[in-house]
Structures are given as C-alpha cells and as structure tokens.
Amino acid sequence: MRIGELAAQAGVSVRALRYYEEQGLLASTRSPHGQRLYPDHAAERVRLIQNLYAAGLTSTTIARLLPCVDAGVATPESRALLAAERDRVDAQIAALIRTRERLDAVIAHSESPVPGCGHG
Structure with a gap:
C-alpha cells in the first residue's frame, strides 16, 4: 500500500510515517516510480509504535524493543x-x-x- 493509504488506515500523518522510517521503526520499499510501498501489516506496526509512544517510550527505546516484538520473544x-x-x-x-x-x-x-x- 502507498504512504497515503497507510496514513489513512493507521490514523496518522504522512509526516509521522516518514519520521518512523527515519528512526528505523518502519520499513518500506520503493515502486518503479519512487513511491513508498508498505506491506499489508504495516498499519498494525504503526498502531504498535503509536501505543509505545503513548506509553512514554522514545523512538530510540522503541527501536531497541521492536526486534524482540518481531521475534515474538x-x-x-x-x-x-x-x-x-x-x-x-x-x-x-x-x-x-x-x-x-x-x-x-x-x-x-x-x-x-x-x-x-x-x-x-
């Protein structure tokens, strides 16, 4: 899905998604035309990131935790x-x-x- 679609589905701004990418919290690929493309599960990832921010964690801390979340351990x-x-x-x-x-x-x-x- 494209960045605008993800923003709408996850309820965040496009700017927030770009920031998450800069911080290494979210990954995308690029279309042949250079547009960001996200996997179908990206909205779930964005909601998790939002919850971790709401819990008071910094992007650095979130980046350290996400590998454990991804591994399910x-x-x-x-x-x-x-x-x-x-x-x-x-x-x-x-x-x-x-x-x-x-x-x-x-x-x-x-x-x-x-x-x-x-x-x-």
Missing part, C-alpha cells in the same frame, strides 16, 4: 528496558506530585489576606 534485556522506562515514568510522577504540593501551598498562602495587597 521477551528477553531479560527487553524486560529490563521496559522496567527502566517504568522507573523513569515513576520518577516523573513523583516530581509532578511534589510540584503540585508546592502549588497547593502557594494557593493556600494566597488565600490569606495580606494587608496592602488589595484584599477587602
């Missing part, structure tokens, strides 16, 4: 990579919680009237 290395990504997300969540707590403190402090600040 989970290796100790792939599991460790996924666990490290989960730990990274957990750290981001903890940082966001601390930020929210600081913001809550600022909000609580701002609710107290301060003389000369236009309250009341």
